[in-house]
Amino acid sequence: MVTYIIRRTLLSIPILLGITILSFAIMKAAPGDPMSLMMDPTISAADREAFIDKYGLNDPEYVQYMKWLGNMLQGDFGTSIVKKGTPVADLIFARLPNTLILMIFSTLVALLIAIPFGVLSAKRPYTKLDYGITVTSFIGLAIPNFWFGLILIMVLSVNLGWFPTGGVSTLNADFNVLDRLHHIILPAFVLATADMAGLTRYTRSSMLDVMRQDYIRTARAKGFRENKVIFKHGLRNGLMPVITIFGLMIPSFIGGAVVVEQIFTWPGLGKLFIDSAFSRDYPVIMAMTVISAVLVVVGNLIADILYAIVDPRIEY
DSSP states (O other): OHHHHHHHHHHHHHHHHHHHHHHHHHHHHSSSOGGGGTSOTTOOHHHHHHHHHHTTTTSOHHHHHHHHHHHHHTTOOOBOTTTTTOBHHHHHHHHHHHHHHHHHHHHHHHHHHHHHHHHHHHHSTTSHHHHHHHHHHHHHHHSOHHHHHHHHIIIIIIISOSSOSSSSSOTTOOOOHHHHHHHHHHHHHHHHHHHHHHHHHHHHHHHHHHTTSHHHHHHHHTTOOHHHIIIIIIHHHHTHHHHHHHHHHHHHHHHHHHHHHHHTTOOSHHHHHHHHHHHTOHHHHHHHHHHHHHHHHHHHHHHHHHHHHHOTTOOO
């Protein structure tokens, strides 16, 4: 397995390199001038040129890319243009804990709700319960995150006052775990909605297929209780497609966080990315792109490793 992991990691290098080149080219081709957003319009031409030279924006584009790539390989993502020279790494690490907390809670919500409901739907197929779970899953897949988040804020926060409208904690309040949990419930649930619906459908479909297998009929013929047949003999093999979706969920949370964090004013990587995109802060955008690409590779690698853990028949 170690050889497989090393080989997969090496094969991902040209993929990541291509992503950085494409992203850099797209950022450069976008209209607008980031300098105009951060400099006084009355500044002299000489001062403007000195400022641009300081950040190397007069260099050819391939030179700018090579400089950025070389620094990134040394752990230096450059400095923010908009934040007046603040290191990009500092901006990312300041927001990273909030996004990680949101991702962990969203993942737990999705798995703890989707898998039991998927198993329950497969256990009683084509019943009213199954149809109800199916319809709810399709609704969850169809609802856009931004619309669902706004509806929850309007109903549960504004009208009923059950939850705060945004932020990670109460303003100017001391650190309190319950207060943090109170603030994370809505954004975590909204972020988990689409993945939760998809996981439910995949779990149901996989479990229906597994429950028709010969070894399940054999377990039932031996007199095992139905719950033991389902959860001990069936669920483990039924989780194989779910693992694939789980591996893809890891990078998708960053993409979903871009919308959810903006709606709930959650100071994480998603909000940092969209703020940097509007201000055309190239170093931050490129760093976030690389992080997202790495998460895609890591997510797929984790899924492949989990295959072998769940099903010992799989060999590398």
